[in-house]
Ligand SMILES: Nc1ccn([C@@H]2O[C@H](COP(=O)(O)OP(=O)(O)OP(=O)(O)O)[C@@H](O)[C@H]2O)c(=O)n1
């Protein structure tokens with residue numbers, strides 16, 4: 001049976017958490033590494049569960065850790081835990097398959113974006129509820145972007161005014177995400193990419209600096225500082 005949060009909610013949140021965290025350096029799978037004494041995944045799930053529209057949370061954990069992740073999250077929120085796959089896309093597909101009947105909005109949210117505020121979960125869900133089939137939170141690109149060749153020689157300067165840095169949660173009408181995953185080919189880095197391939201328009205909403213992805217050691221240190229400062 002699938003665990004539920006708000007039975008009147010219309011949102012299921014899938015949390016891919018099965019990655020190794022190679023760029024963070026040697027250690028446990030990234031989602032299980034501590035941030036101020038608690039695993040990244042605990043921080044992420046606590047914030048998702050605080051969003052009032054959320055009906056169901058499905059976590060895709062490393063296959064070897066499904067039991068321990070279930071026990072770890074039991075005091076945090078009612079969640080369903082499934083085994084993830086070798087690529088993020090496979091982990092999302094496994095979580096999507098475990099969503100019960102009911103929620104018609106599905107959000108996909110990286111465990112690695114552990115400090116994402118519940119308000120961002122709500123704003124992405126609200127944009128889907130308002131009629132958009134696919135919604136992504138974005139930030140403007142703040143650095144000059146160069147295109148380079150294989151030898152790191154600059155080929156040119158890219159016009160950054162039309163570029164956006166993409167975060168999660170990414171929100172979808174359930175049928176749209178299901179169809180996109182059913183048609184998926186080679187793994188892509190985000191779910192919106194799969195939906196784009198189906199010709200479905202993807203709409204941007206403002207992201208949050210707090211939704212940073214913990215990828216490298218500096219990000220973990222930054223997240224610790226943000227937590228101390230009240231994030
Ligand atoms: N096979 C995978 C790979 C990634 N993820 C999840 O997808 C999110 C975004 O991935 P990323 O931050 O790139 O994590 P890793 O793949 O763990 O990072 P790295 O490439 O450094 O190993 C993370 O929450 C990660 O746990 C997953 O569920 N299953």
Ligand SMILES: C[C@](O)(CO)[C@H](O)COP(=O)(O)O
Nearest residue numbers: 088110166167168189190213
């Ligand atoms: C989905 C994502 O967070 C959007 O920015 C990102 O693509 C996942 O990270 P990865 O390093 O590409 O796996």
